[in-house]
Amino acid sequence: MPQEITTLLTFFGGTGDLAKRKLYPSVYNLYKKGFLKDHFAIVGTSRADLTDAEFDDLVRESINHVVEDEDDAKRFISHFSYLKLDVGDKAGYQDMLKLNDELDAKYELKGNRIFYMSVAPRFFGTIAGYLKSEGLVTKNGEFNRLMIEKPFGVSYETAKELNTQLTEVFDEDQIFRIDHYLGKEMVQNIAAIRFGNPLFDAAWNKDYIENIQVTLSEVLGVEERAGYYDDAGALRDMIQNHTMQIVAWLAMEKPASFSDKDIRAAKNVAFNSLHIYNEKEVEKNFVRGQYGENIDGSQVKYLDEDGVPADSQNDTFVAGRLQFRSARWDGVPFYIRTGKRLKSKQTRVDVVFKKGLSIFGDDIELENPVLSILIDPKGGIEFRINAKDTTSEFKTRTDIMKWDVSFLDIEKTPAPYERMIQDAMNGDGSNFADWNGVAISWKFVDAIQRAWDKKHAEFPNYVSGTMGPKASDELLSEDGNYWIYR
Numbered sequence: 001m002p003q004e005i006t007t008l009l010t011f012f013g014g015t016g017d018l019a020k021r022k023l024y025p026s027v028y029n030l031y032k033k034g035f036l037k038d039h040f041a042i043v044g045t046s047r048a049d050l051t052d053a054e055f056d057d058l059v060r061e062s063i064n065h066v067v068e069d070e071d072d073a074k075r076f077i078s079h080f081s082y083l084k085l086d087v088g089d090k091a092g093y094q095d096m097l098k099l100n101d102e103l104d105a106k107y108e109l110k111g112n113r114i115f116y117m118s119v120a121p122r123f124f125g126t127i128a129g130y131l132k133s134e135g136l137v138t139k140n141g142e143f144n145r146l147m148i149e150k151p152f153g154v155s156y157e158t159a160k161e162l163n164t165q166l167t168e169v170f171d172e173d174q175i176f177r178i179d180h181y182l183g184k185e186m187v188q189n190i191a192a193i194r195f196g197n198p199l200f201d202a203a204w205n206k207d208y209i210e211n212i213q214v215t216l217s218e219v220l221g222v223e224e225r226a227g228y229y230d231d232a233g234a235l236r237d238m239i240q241n242h243t244m245q246i247v248a249w250l251a252m253e254k255p256a257s258f259s260d261k262d263i264r265a266a267k268n269v270a271f272n273s274l275h276i277y278n279e280k281e282v283e284k285n286f287v288r289g290q291y292g293e294n295i296d297g298s299q300v301k302y303l304d305e306d307g308v309p310a311d312s313q314n315d316t317f318v319a320g321r322l323q324f325r326s327a328r329w330d331g332v333p334f335y336i337r338t339g340k341r342l343k344s345k346q347t348r349v350d351v352v353f354k355k356g357l358s359i360f361g362d363d364i365e366l367e368n369p370v371l372s373i374l375i376d377p378k379g380g381i382e383f384r385i386n387a388k389d390t391t392s393e394f395k396t397r398t399d400i401m402k403w404d405v406s407f408l409d410i411e412k413t414p415a416p417y418e419r420m421i422q423d424a425m426n427g428d429g430s431n432f433a434d435w436n437g438v439a440i441s442w443k444f445v446d447a448i449q450r451a452w453d454k455k456h457a458e459f460p461n462y463v464s465g466t467m468g469p470k471a472s473d474e475l476l477s478e479d480g481n482y483w484i485y486r
């Protein structure tokens with residue numbers, strides 16, 4: 001039996017794209033599964049002028065694809081209220097307080113509150129401040145929690161400032177920083193594969209692993225997001241958050257238990273040992289790229305995209321080598337890369353194990369065993385091993401043991417947003433970014449950005465539809481390695 005959760009959930013940005021596409025369908029799924037039943041209320045708030053009926057229609061429309069029973073959907077929507085509030089308008093929070101108290105009494109919510117900030121990041125601090133000063137954080141509740149969208153700052157300094165604003169109101173264990181990659185099934189599977197199999201657990205270190213590769217490649221170009229993307233670049237848009245959070249699952253120590261506290265502590269051992277580069281080291285360890293046209297010229301180069309300045313130095317591709325200065329990882333490079341307009345959409349991890357000395361004779365060379373964890377677009381696990389070639393002589397070849405996520409698995413798997421909302425309701429921070437990790441990721445990324453800002457790059461430097469600039473391959477070949485996914 002699902003454990004019913006008692007809470008009031010307030011969505012700031014309640015008429016926004018994210019609320020409609022992801023948040024309301026996720027909450028409805030939790031209702032259908034019985035995690036939300038009688039003792040819950042949802043408040044949508046934004047500065048849009050909407051009547052309750054108009055808001056109900058908006059919610060009904062947004063859950064259309066997951067509704068199976070009309071009466072059930074009606075009962076669900078009856079728990080929703082709309083409040084028009086400009087987040088900068090202090091007085092409006094008194095209306096919210098009144099509404100919250102009414103809902104608390106009506107649904108017996110025990111003063112439990114979750115505030116979800118799905119608004120532009122510049123509002124995050126303002127909202128947190130008013131939640132406190134206007135008394136919206138309850139004193140009698142079992143919990144008050146904050147869920148916060150990305151981006152969490154645009155540099156270490158801005159992230160720190162935001163964090164200070166938030167921690168004046170909420171403790172670290174009440175703050176749920178969303179990184180939706182952490183809600184993905186196959187990202188969560190990393191822990192199961194790694195810690196669930198003594199074979200991998202015991203070999204997850206410098207004695208057995210040659211290098212680890214994390215790829216987040218996209219086929220699309222900048223599309224309509226030039227305004228945002230030309231400031232952020234691949235480094236801040238994809239590396240600081242998603243890539244570093246995946247790396248943390250791979251580089252972490254073995255947690256003492258599978259609780260959020262122990263998981264964070266184990267990840268922070270890794271974060272704290274990450275070597276932050278100086279300018280010279282950035283040049284040696286990081287490669288930036290910007291896409292040119294594709295081979296037949298049917299796709300424009302980044303500099304010709306709408307809204308991109310003609311002299312933009314923005315990175316649409318990043319590849320780099322991370323180094324952890326720890327007993328576990330000393331000398332093991334973690335290669336990461338991400339970019340737009342690459343050959344295919346792939347999110348994957350390739351763990352390259354060391355190859356053994358061949359006892360089969362001088363003419364037989366073994367390959368590196370590789371464990372690949374496929375995250376997107378299709379989940380799966382592949383294990384490349386050395387095995388016997390099927391010839392009469394004794395020769396070896398590599399074979400791949402393979403498991404694909406099935407359609408049944410996909411149907412059973414909650415979407416990342418559903419999982420994250422449920423986790424936050426349960427107070428489980430395992431799959432959210434904690435401050436220490438976010439801070440170190442920013443320091444790491446800031447150092448790279450600073451070095452790049454000082455030096456002019458010759459762009460474009462890769463052809464759309466390829467896997468990025470040549471320098472990305474050279475980064476690995478310098479170490480005698482190569483990208484497993486090519």
Ligand code: NAD
Nearest residue numbers: 013014015016017018046047086087118119120121149150
């Ligand atoms: P959106 O522009 O579609 O919606 C913004 C919402 O904020 C609207 O409800 C709007 O009415 C409200 N709003 C704007 N100004 C306001 C004000 N002064 N007072 C009160 N409400 C105000 O944005 P979105 O796409 O829903 O994104 C919301 C947040 O989620 C952003 O932080 C974004 O970075 C993040 N995010 C979005 C996506 C996505 O897929 N859309 C993905 C990841 C992160």
